[in-house]
Amino acid sequence: xxxxxxxxxxxxxxxxxxxxxxxxxxxxxxxxxxxxxxxxxxxxxxxxxxxxxxxxxxxxxxxxxxxxxxxxxxxxxxxxxxxxxxxxxxxxxxxxxxxxxxxxxxxxxxxxxxxxxxxxxxxxxxxxxxxxxxxxxxxxxxxxxxxxxxxxxxxxxxxxxxxxxxxxxxxxxxxxxxxxxxxxxxxxxxxxxxxxxxxxxxxxxxxxxxxxxxxxxxxxxxxxxxxxxxxxxxxxxxxxx
Numbered sequence: 001x002x003x004x005x006x007x008x009x010x011x012x013x014x015x016x017x018x019x020x021x022x023x024x025x026x027x028x029x030x031x032x033x034x035x036x037x038x039x040x041x042x043x044x045x046x047x048x049x050x051x052x053x054x055x056x057x058x059x060x061x062x063x064x065x066x067x068x069x070x071x072x073x074x075x076x077x078x079x080x081x082x083x084x085x086x087x088x089x090x091x092x093x094x095x096x097x098x099x100x101x102x103x104x105x106x107x108x109x110x111x112x113x114x115x116x117x118x119x120x121x122x123x124x125x126x127x128x129x130x131x132x133x134x135x136x137x138x139x140x141x142x143x144x145x146x147x148x149x150x151x152x153x154x155x156x157x158x159x160x161x162x163x164x165x166x167x168x169x170x171x172x173x174x175x176x177x178x179x180x181x182x183x184x185x186x187x188x189x190x191x192x193x194x195x196x197x198x199x200x201x202x203x204x205x206x207x208x209x210x211x212x213x214x215x216x217x218x219x220x221x222x223x224x225x226x227x228x229x230x231x232x233x234x235x236x237x238x239x240x241x
Contacts, residue, residue, distance in 0.1 A: 003035065006030070006033070007203070010026070042158070132210070132211075134150075134216060134237045135237050136162065136218070138234060141232050142166070142235065147235055149237065154211060156208070158206070162218075164198055166193070168220060173220075174192065174218055174221070174234070175219055175221040175229070176188045176216065179213055186206070189203065216237055216238070217229070217235065218234050219233050
C-alpha cells in the first residue's frame with residue numbers, strides 16, 4: 001500500500017472496520033513508514049480521549065430520585081429487549097463496540113454544538129485530561145459547517161472532524177491554518193471532501209507544538225494549498241483560556 005492509500009484508511013483501521021486482509025496490509029505499511037505511524041497514533045489518541053470528554057456532574061437529589069422513579073416504572077420486557085439488542089450488536093467483535101461508541105459520540109456532539117462548547121468549558125475546569133478540544137464553527141459563507149479539533153497541546157498532530165462542508169469546485173480545496181498570537185498563519189492540512197459523506201476526518205500536522213497556536217481557521221484555496229490564506233474563510237475557532 002502507498003502512503004496516500006493507507007492514510008485514507010487509517011480511521012477505519014483504528015475503528016476495526018477493515019477486512020482482515022486490508023488491516024494486514026495497513027500494518028505492514030505502518031511497520032515501515034514513520035509518518036503514517038505518527039498519524040495512526042494521533043487517531044488512537046483521539047479515540048482514547050473520547051472517554052475523557054464527558055464531564056462528571058453530580059445530579060441534584062430530586063433529579064436523581066425522579067429519574068430512578070421513572071426508570072423503575074418502565075416495563076421489564078422493554079428493558080430486556082433493549083439489553084438483548086445491545087448484546088447482539090456489540091458481542092460479535094469488540095472492534096464494532098468501539099466503532100459504535102465513536103459513532104454515538106460524534107452524533108451526540110454534532111446534535112448541539114452550543115451545548116457541547118459549554119460542557120467542554122466545564123470539563124476543562126473539572127478534569128486533568130491532557131487533551132484540548134477546539135470547537136470550529138462555520139462563517140456566514142458556510143453557516144451549516146461544524147467541526148471539532150482534538151489534540152494534546154505539546155504534540156505536533158491533531159485530529160479534525162468536520163461535517164457539512166460542501167465539495168469544493170474543481171481546482172479548489174480546503175486548507176486548515178494554525179494561527180499564532182500575532183496573527184501569522186501556518187498551514188496545518190490541505191484536504192477535500194466527497195459528496196458521498198457529510199463527514200470528513202483529517203490529520204493536522206504542525207511544525208511546532210500546537211500549544212503555540214491559540215486559534216484555527218479553514219479557507220478555500222487552490223488545490224495543493226497556498227503559502228498563506230488567499231480565499232474566503234469558511235470555519236474558525238479558538239481556545240477558551
